[in-house]
Amino acid sequence: MRVAMIGTGYVGLVSGVCFADFGHSVICVDKDPKKIDVLNNGGVPIYEPGLADLVAKNVSAGRLSFTTEIEDAVKNADAVFIAVGTPSRRGDGHADLSYVYAAAEEIAGVMDGYTVIVTKSTVPVGTGDEVQARIRKVRPDGKFDVVSNPEFLREGAAIEDFKRPDRVVVGTDSERAQEIMRSLYRPLFINETPIVFTNRRTSELIKYAGNAFLATKITFINEMADLCEKVGANVQEVSKGIGLDGRIGGKFLHAGPGYGGSCFPKDTLAVVKTAQDAGAPLQIVEAVIAANEERKNKMADKVISACGGTVKGKTIAVLGLAFKPNTDDMRDSPSLPVINKLLAGGAAIRAYDPEAMSEAKSLLPNITYCDNSYDCIEGADALVIITEWDQFRALDMDRVKDLLAAPVLIDLRNIYHPQRMKGRGFTYISVGRP
Numbered sequence: 001m002r003v004a005m006i007g008t009g010y011v012g013l014v015s016g017v018c019f020a021d022f023g024h025s026v027i028c029v030d031k032d033p034k035k036i037d038v039l040n041n042g043g044v045p046i047y048e049p050g051l052a053d054l055v056a057k058n059v060s061a062g063r064l065s066f067t068t069e070i071e072d073a074v075k076n077a078d079a080v081f082i083a084v085g086t087p088s089r090r091g092d093g094h095a096d097l098s099y100v101y102a103a104a105e106e107i108a109g110v111m112d113g114y115t116v117i118v119t120k121s122t123v124p125v126g127t128g129d130e131v132q133a134r135i136r137k138v139r140p141d142g143k144f145d146v147v148s149n150p151e152f153l154r155e156g157a158a159i160e161d162f163k164r165p166d167r168v169v170v171g172t173d174s175e176r177a178q179e180i181m182r183s184l185y186r187p188l189f190i191n192e193t194p195i196v197f198t199n200r201r202t203s204e205l206i207k208y209a210g211n212a213f214l215a216t217k218i219t220f221i222n223e224m225a226d227l228c229e230k231v232g233a234n235v236q237e238v239s240k241g242i243g244l245d246g247r248i249g250g251k252f253l254h255a256g257p258g259y260g261g262s263c264f265p266k267d268t269l270a271v272v273k274t275a276q277d278a279g280a281p282l283q284i285v286e287a288v289i290a291a292n293e294e295r296k297n298k299m300a301d302k303v304i305s306a307c308g309g310t311v312k313g314k315t316i317a318v319l320g321l322a323f324k325p326n327t328d329d330m331r332d333s334p335s336l337p338v339i340n341k342l343l344a345g346g347a348a349i350r351a352y353d354p355e356a357m358s359e360a361k362s363l364l365p366n367i368t369y370c371d372n373s374y375d376c377i378e379g380a381d382a383l384v385i386i387t388e389w390d391q392f393r394a395l396d397m398d399r400v401k402d403l404l405a406a407p408v409l410i411d412l413r414n415i416y417h418p419q420r421m422k423g424r425g426f427t428y429i430s431v432g433r434p
């Protein structure tokens with residue numbers, strides 16, 4: 001099959017290269033000429049494990065190419081995916097669909113013959129109807145179907161998630177479009193991946209319902225962690241104790257500094273707005289959003305209190321800036337509000353992240369960026385671990401203690417053992433554990 005992927009970001013690039021790896025012929029399009037230049041010169045503009053090798057393999061096999069020219073990609077395509085951003089609209093929290101609609105209208109202007117247009121971007125219920133209407137307006141005689149096919153990959157494990165997903169969701173009533181979607185995902189059929197065929201609106205809502213549920217799970221365990229701190233219980237053991245119940249499941253039950261990233265914050269807000277407009281408010285999700293906002297504030301307070309009630313004039317070392325390990329994505333990372341509150345309290349921040357520092361520099365211009373963990377820690381009055389990169393899990397703690405001006409460790413990801421750290425002479429603060 002011939003595939004055009006419009007938008008070559010975290011989702012578009014990974015989806016495009018994985019479809020090419022399935023054997024399809026894929027052209028990825030992006031408006032950003034810098035991204036396309038990097039890709040055409042053999043580089044990869046984002047950090048995602050395994051992606052560079054997979055891009056190189058499929059480019060050299062002649063199945064994958066990159067362009068800024070939408071016409072080259074769309075004209076002969078059987079399926080055109082829209083994988084552009086849908087950030088929160090400034091001011092009201094609704095999803096900003098301007099990139100999706102612009103892409104749809106551009107596709108409409110150049111498509112040729114029957115084309116399946118697939119929204120892979122996360123879009124509110126009813127967006128497919130509007131995409132269809134806009135395309136129809138540009139091409140009253142056009143032969144096309146608009147399909148919803150939300151993406152569930154996680155940054156940091158994106159290739160594995162795309163190639164071995166828990167399920168694929170396809171929203172369309174058109175049998176012709178279903179047939180094309182089946183062909184595209186044929187290798188997954190062979191693996192017996194469940195494919196949920198549904199109508200377009202249901203498919204659009206599945207994506208938001210999934211993200212809202214996961215954000216709720218995280219927020220639930222974060223509040224349990226607060227309760228654990230008050231009553232002398234251990235949240236990790238609570239997670240294990242409830243997660244072993246098959247009805248609950250152990251995933252997304254790690255207490256921490258609050259969810260962030262490019263999806264949960266904007267998607268929870270957008271689904272709350274959709275629900276309010278529809279007259280069926282999602283009170284649980286509204287509470288989740290409020291609790292998660294407050295969480296980041298509380299994490300900064302945790303650091304301040306571990307530093308004796310003030311961070312004025314103190315130097316704080318921060319390990320981890322990305323919203324989670326194995327990505328360079330800084331969108332809505334909890335590190336941003338935590339660091340900003342510490343800066344506002346008069347602290348100087350030294351930080352290190354294995355991949356996210358170049359992204360972080362424009363968002364956090366007033367901190368010192370270090371070359372490695374130990375350089376970051378040297379001379380600091382406290383160490384805060386915000387992202388659980390593997391390399392932070394096995395630090396030489398004797399060296400860390402020697403390098404710190406004061407042995408204060410605030411572990412917002414619970415990666416060290418409280419008793420062991422206390423035994424080594426650290427003032428050790430974690431999340432929800434005695």
Ligand SMILES: NC(=O)c1ccc[n+]([C@@H]2O[C@H](COP(=O)([O-])OP(=O)(O)OC[C@H]3O[C@@H](n4cnc5c(N)ncnc54)[C@H](O)[C@@H]3O)[C@@H](O)[C@H]2O)c1
Binds near residue numbers: 012035153
């Ligand atoms: N990042 C994730 O982990 C993830 C996971 C699942 C779903 N999603 C959803 O997928 C969508 C894309 O997310 P992302 O993180 O890949 O975004 P991104 O910002 O990394 O990439 C979007 C890309 O689209 C390009 N673009 C915008 N308009 C264009 C146009 N008209 N023509 C060509 N290119 C255009 C931009 O230049 C950018 O490179 C969002 O709706 C998001 O919610 C993201």
